[in-house]
């Protein structure tokens with residue numbers, strides 16, 4: 607896998623709301639085989655950039671591509687069908703479906719007969735449902751959750767719900783996995799479990815992007831980190847380079863949030 611070729615790239619991304627520029631012409635490259643962090647103080651533009659990459663926002667300027675294929679104009683569902691998937695800051699599991707069924711929803715984008723037909727009492731549907739259930743159980747087991755398939759999300763603690771959400775994102779074998787504040791709402795031990803899971807997920811053919819406020823998590827899992835401030839990158843580099851960058855130190859010491 608050529609990590610440069612199989613990269614998610616943004617060139618000259620500019621986004622404004624009501625004439626206020628929140629992203630000021632950003633060039634960014636998220637490479638396969640790396641975990642790339644996106645950090646910055648509150649209001650820096652992290653979520654806006656994330657949303658441009660997933661297709662939730664359309665930047666007024668710039669191009670977004672994966673493996674050289676332009677993605678501009680494609681809505682989130684079309685990007686997901688191309689293997690570019692995301693998790694949400696607030697756990698977004700269906701409360702009335704079992705954990706296994708929630709994870710099975712992540713397979714639907716793969717172009718099988720589909721999640722709905724898998725629930726119809728037809729031979730094809732039954733076979734497909736069994737295959738999807740096996741894949742869902744395997745994804746859950748891979749993330750250290752072997753016995754929760756029959757439970758409902760509400761029966762699990764927040765840390766496990768987060769892992770179920772990640773299982774749903776990875777069960778369809780994405781090429782780009784975008785995680786929006788995966789540690790939000792987790793306690794220290796849940797964050798440690800998540801850190802181990804994210805490290806394990808990293809593989810040579812997967813682009814992983816993490817927007818996160820938890821600096822310990824970012825510094826321990828990321829290969830490269832982009833630091834945003836007021837819609838511009840002020841630094842990019844390894845955790846060690848970013849940690850000792852004078853501008854980054856100034857931004858974080860000068861900001862009044864708890865990063």
Ligand SMILES: Nc1ncnc2c1ncn2[C@@H]1O[C@H](COP(=O)(O)OP(=O)(O)OP(=O)(O)O)[C@@H](O)[C@H]1O
Pocket residue numbers: 623628646647648649650651652653654655
């Ligand atoms: N839908 C919107 N309409 C108007 N302004 C917006 C919208 N979304 C974001 N903004 C503005 O864009 C700027 C960047 O916000 P964004 O949420 O991208 O920052 P962030 O770095 O993700 O912050 P946080 O860490 O607090 O989530 C902020 O000034 C915000 O008020």
